[in-house]
Amino acid sequence: MAAIATNATALVFAAAAKTSTTSRRAARVAASPALANARVFAAAPRAAFAKSSLRVSVTTRAAAEEGEPYGVFKLNYDISNDVAAKSAGWKTPIVVAVSGAAGQISNHLLFKIASGEVYGADQPIILNLLGSERSKEALEGVAMELEDSLYPLLRQVNIGIDPLKIFKDAEWALLIGAKPRGPGMERSDLLEMNGQIFVEQGKALNEVANKTCKVCVVGNPCNTNALIAMENAPNLDRKNFHALTRLDENRAKCQLALKAGVFYDTVSNVTIWGNHSTTQVPDFVNAKIDGKKAVEVIGDDAWLEEEFTPTIQTRGGALIKKWGRSSAASTAVSIADAIKSLVTPTPEGDWFSTAVSTDGNPYGIAEGIVFSMPCRSKGDGSYEIVEGLEINDWLREKIKASEEELTKEADCVSHLTGKLGGACELQGAGTDTMLPGEN
Numbered sequence: 001m002a003a004i005a006t007n008a009t010a011l012v013f014a015a016a017a018k019t020s021t022t023s024r025r026a027a028r029v030a031a032s033p034a035l036a037n038a039r040v041f042a043a044a045p046r047a048a049f050a051k052s053s054l055r056v057s058v059t060t061r062a063a064a065e066e067g068e069p070y071g072v073f074k075l076n077y078d079i080s081n082d083v084a085a086k087s088a089g090w091k092t093p094i095v096v097a098v099s100g101a102a103g104q105i106s107n108h109l110l111f112k113i114a115s116g117e118v119y120g121a122d123q124p125i126i127l128n129l130l131g132s133e134r135s136k137e138a139l140e141g142v143a144m145e146l147e148d149s150l151y152p153l154l155r156q157v158n159i160g161i162d163p164l165k166i167f168k169d170a171e172w173a174l175l176i177g178a179k180p181r182g183p184g185m186e187r188s189d190l191l192e193m194n195g196q197i198f199v200e201q202g203k204a205l206n207e208v209a210n211k212t213c214k215v216c217v218v219g220n221p222c223n224t225n226a227l228i229a230m231e232n233a234p235n236l237d238r239k240n241f242h243a244l245t246r247l248d249e250n251r252a253k254c255q256l257a258l259k260a261g262v263f264y265d266t267v268s269n270v271t272i273w274g275n276h277s278t279t280q281v282p283d284f285v286n287a288k289i290d291g292k293k294a295v296e297v298i299g300d301d302a303w304l305e306e307e308f309t310p311t312i313q314t315r316g317g318a319l320i321k322k323w324g325r326s327s328a329a330s331t332a333v334s335i336a337d338a339i340k341s342l343v344t345p346t347p348e349g350d351w352f353s354t355a356v357s358t359d360g361n362p363y364g365i366a367e368g369i370v371f372s373m374p375c376r377s378k379g380d381g382s383y384e385i386v387e388g389l390e391i392n393d394w395l396r397e398k399i400k401a402s403e404e405e406l407t408k409e410a411d412c413v414s415h416l417t418g419k420l421g422g423a424c425e426l427q428g429a430g431t432d433t434m435l436p437g438e439n
């Protein structure tokens, strides 16, 4: 990878490689004078994966200067027998690219992914980690921690700051990296600043990612960032773009359980409609507790409308007041949940929330935005929107407000999505809504 080739601090784990592409990449790295001291072993073709030796070597700037590999990897070790035993039922490794990999959320998520908790205990992983110029050093620290964790399923880690390199062959792209809203910054400014990131990353995905790559955008404002990435990646199926609203769903389930005095695993069919902002609509109308209508089990409409709903909309802010920082661990859990919901079949009769393209949606939501809706999956990475939910007047009005907000956001970034949009109406007092973590 050129990013690695130009950065002698780069860390390359190249275990039994997945594809010939990976082998070519390793060959380029090995040929680079900048990495003359880096020892990269990555040649086993896909068919040979199960039987290949695991040979890992790594270098750091200091080690490269000294000509010594780093830490535990100063040993080149061969565990072919062990791998052969463990890999009996293992699948072909998948490439998971993560942006913002040196951030708080990734600090939890990467270890879940590497452990097998997210994609399965038989799914080897290649982690491609994207950082920013500012987080370069920290990114190496992340890789060192992954190194020290000795995860059997983690077959390769690549780090860098060029999405064209890091998104290469990605089968999943988890776009977490974004900049936080600064003091006095309007939502329109935030959209513009982070929108540029998602133009670049969308284009990079379009160019180098696997054509079936599934993209989950977490960096805020995540719905419209997902829209921007999607519009800049015409080679990828629009149905493969998601923005994360699963954390909001999990929060809603928790609060319903608390009110009903039941354990939260009995709460199902919870939808978050709309934007990951304070206009989001946590749907108690269709939610169930122990298979019964949540509205009937709870029997307190005033609480549902006037307490439950704003509690979920502003839960992020309440947490910041306690923690002094935004939710990271529970966000990582919800990203893991969102992925698991796509790679395992949805339980009969249930659904999950994810923000997806509104193209052809059955609820009459305006097209051209990314809107959270109830979805189901067969477990093959795809989804379908669940039809036929009851939309009463209360829900309709709330959903409309979130739809209008997202339409305005889309107008504000029309210059980033190649559309002829209207003027940006999200400027000035009274037009700004908060992210869940901002108030």
Ligand SMILES: NC(=O)c1ccc[n+]([C@@H]2O[C@H](COP(=O)([O-])OP(=O)(O)OC[C@H]3O[C@@H](n4cnc5c(N)ncnc54)[C@H](O)[C@@H]3O)[C@@H](O)[C@H]2O)c1
Residues within 6 Å of the ligand: 099, 100, 101, 102, 103, 104, 105, 106, 130, 131, 132, 134, 135, 176, 177, 178, 179, 180, 197, 217, 218, 219, 220, 222, 243, 244, 245, 246, 247, 248, 276, 326, 327, 328, 331
């Ligand atoms: N959708 C949700 O439910 C949800 C929940 C919580 C947080 N978030 C959002 O997730 C994002 C990340 O949160 P965090 O707590 O991990 O933040 P963080 O500040 O700890 O980490 C963000 C990382 O992204 C990096 N980064 C910035 N620009 C980048 C770029 N162009 N390419 C790659 N990396 C880049 C930064 O250097 C930093 O290391 C924020 O935008 C936050 O608002 C979303």
